[in-house]
Amino acid sequence: MKEHILSFLVFLFLSKKGWCQDQTTQEDAWRQRYICPPNFIRLGHSCYYFSSEIATWHNAHFECRDLQSQLASLESQWEDQTVLNYLNKPEFATLNRWVGGIYNWSTRQWTWGSSAEVMPYNGFMTQDFPTASRWHCVYLDSSSNYHWKHTLCTTMMHYICEARQTRVHDPNEIVIH
Numbered sequence: 001m002k003e004h005i006l007s008f009l010v011f012l013f014l015s016k017k018g019w020c021q022d023q024t025t026q027e028d029a030w031r032q033r034y035i036c037p038p039n040f041i042r043l044g045h046s047c048y049y050f051s052s053e054i055a056t057w058h059n060a061h062f063e064c065r066d067l068q069s070q071l072a073s074l075e076s077q078w079e080d081q082t083v084l085n086y087l088n089k090p091e092f093a094t095l096n097r098w099v100g101g102i103y104n105w106s107t108r109q110w111t112w113g114s115s116a117e118v119m120p121y122n123g124f125m126t127q128d129f130p131t132a133s134r135w136h137c138v139y140l141d142s143s144s145n146y147h148w149k150h151t152l153c154t155t156m157m158h159y160i161c162e163a164r165q166t167r168v169h170d171p172n173e174i175v176i177h
Contacts, residue, residue: 060159069163071100098159101138
């Protein structure tokens with residue numbers, strides 16, 4: 001009997017110290033330390049804004065900048081799939097949406113408009129390239145399960161902005177410099 005009481009007291013002590021937290025509690029604590037800007041949705045480790053208005057790719061770029069963000073750069077298959085899963089929710093309107101990719105005619109490569117970096121990952125189903133010397137930008141096509149497609153950047157459509165999460169400092173946290 002004493003062993004059971006002692007085991008219970010050790011468990012309580014460890015629980016109070018946070019050593020027996022389950023995964024959900026740790027994730028909740030992490031979520032409390034990082035927040036998204038107003039009107040942004042947390043998906044994975046980024047924050048996304050799904051516009052209700054339409055714009056050309058270039059205007060969408062500046063709309064995102066006004067929100068201290070950028071057109072979404074889906075830089076991995078995981079991130080691409082996470083956004084695709086969110087857009088495929090039944091309650092979400094099926095709309096084409098701009099993301100941050102733009103075709104660089106001088107290098108003949110797809111790049112991210114916010115950084116001009118070449119895309120190491122892209123979600124195109126086929127690797128077709130623009131044939132005319134016009135600006136082409138990347139969008140998520142609602143009719144093809146939100147796979148990547150490209151069209152003229154002057155086309156009007158909805159867009160997705162991406163922002164980093166902001167760390168909220170805990171006043172009880174001890175920081176050593």
